[in-house]
Amino acid sequence: MDNFTFYAPTYFDFGKDTEKHTADLIRQFGGTKVLLHYGGGSIKKNGLYQCVTESLTQAGLPFVELGGVKPNPRSGLVYEGIALCKRENVDFILAVGGGSTIDSAKAIAAGSMYDGDFLDFYQGKAKIERALPIGTILTIAAAGSEGSPNTVITDEKEFIKKGAKSDCLRPRFSILNPALTCTLSPYQTAAGCTDIMIHVCERYFSNTEEVEITDRLCEAVLKTIIHEAPRVMEEPDNYEARANIMWAGMLAHNNICGVGRVQDWASHHIEHELSALYDVTHGAGLAVIAPLWMRYVLESNPHKLVLFATRVWDVAMDESDSHGVALKGIEAFEAFLKKIGMPSSFAEIGAKEEDIELMTDKLMNGRKTEGNYVKLTWDDVRKIYESAVR
Secondary structure, rough: OOOOOOOOOOOOEOOOOOHHHHHHHHHHOOOOEEEEEEOOOOOOOOOOHHHHHHHHHHOOOEEEEEOEOOOOOOOOHHHHHHHHHHHHHOEEEEEEEEEEHHHHHHHHHOOOOOOOOOOHHHHOOOOOOOOOOOEEEEEEOOOOOOOOOEEEEOOOOOOEEEEEOOOHOOOEEEEEEEHHHHHOOHHHHHHHHHHHHHHHHHHHHOOOOOHHHHHHHHHHHHHHHHHHHHHHHHOOOOOHHHHHHHHHHHHOOOOOOOOOOOOOOHHHHHHHHHHHOOOOOOHHHHHHHHHHHHHHHHOOOHHHHHHHHHHHOOOOOOOOOOHHHHHHHHHHHHHHHHHOOOOOHHHHHOOOOHHHHHHHHHHOOOOOOOOOOEOHHHHHHHHHHHOOOO
C-alpha cells in the first residue's frame, strides 16, 4: 500500500425527511446568504423546492436562486452563478439535485473566490485553494459528488469535459434522503448504478500491491449494487434498496475505496468525450466504454480482471485458464448492464464512427498515454472507441 492522506469532513444527514434540516445545517456551517442552485423542474413537481425554500424563509436566511443545471453541466451557467454570488455577496451555496448540480455548484464556489477564469482549474492552469462552502440535498444516487472533492464541467465553447479537485470542494454537509430518488426513471436509476460501479472499478483496477482492505471495500460496494439494482428496478419505491444504493454511491467516490493505490480512470476519460460531444448520460456512456476497456486490457494485464471475476461475479477459478475466467467476469458484467437496461454500443447512444479520431485527439491532447492499469496510447484509445461500433 502506498502512502496517502485522507480528509473527508462532510457531515452526512441520512434518512427520511432529512431535507427539513436544511436551514439548521446551513446556520451550523456558517451560512448567512445562500445561493440555491438546482436543475430542471423536478424538485418543484415533487415538493422538494417548496420544502427547502420554506425552511430557508422560516429561518430568516436570505437566498437567491439559479436553476437550469443540465446533465453534463455547462460552463455558461457557472459563469452566471459566479457573477450572481459576487453581486449578491453570497457566502454559502446549496445544491439541490444530482451530481451535475453539485459539480456546477463546486465550480461556482471555486470561481467566486478566484480573480481569473474558473476554467483555469479544469485546464490545469491553476489549483483550487479557496471556495465558498457548499451543502447538498441529493436527488440522484450516481456521481458521488455529495462526498467527494471532485467536479466535472463541460466547456461549451470547446466541447471538452474536464475535471478538477480540491478538498475545499468537499461539501460541508450532505442531506441524503433515499425517498427522494424513488421518482427517478428506471433509465436514470440504472445509469446511476452504472456510474457508481465504474467509480469503484477505476480504483479497483490498480497495479499497486498489498491493498487487500481497499480491494475488499471495492468488492463489497460492487456486490451491493449487483444485489440492489435489479431489486429497485422491480420495486421502484423500495426504500431500503434505494438507501443501500445511495450510500454506496457516496462510498464509491469519496475515495475511501481508493487510498494507498494508483488508480486508473481511463474509462471515465474516454467516456467524457462522448458526453461532451453528444450529451450522453454519463452512466450510459460508461456502460458502453467500461466493458470494452476491460476486454481490451485483458490481453495485457489479466490479474485484477481475474479477481473481478472470482470475487465480484463468483466465477469459479481455473488456474489453467485465467484468461477464460477473466473473460467470464466481463461477460457477467455485460449481462448485468443489459439486464438493468443499459446500452452497449455507439448506435444505442447516438455516437458516430466518423468522430472517433476527433474524440481520440481531444482526449490525448498531445499526451503519450492514458490510464494506469494499462497505459493506453492514442491507437489503443481509438481501438476501444472502434470496438463500440457494432
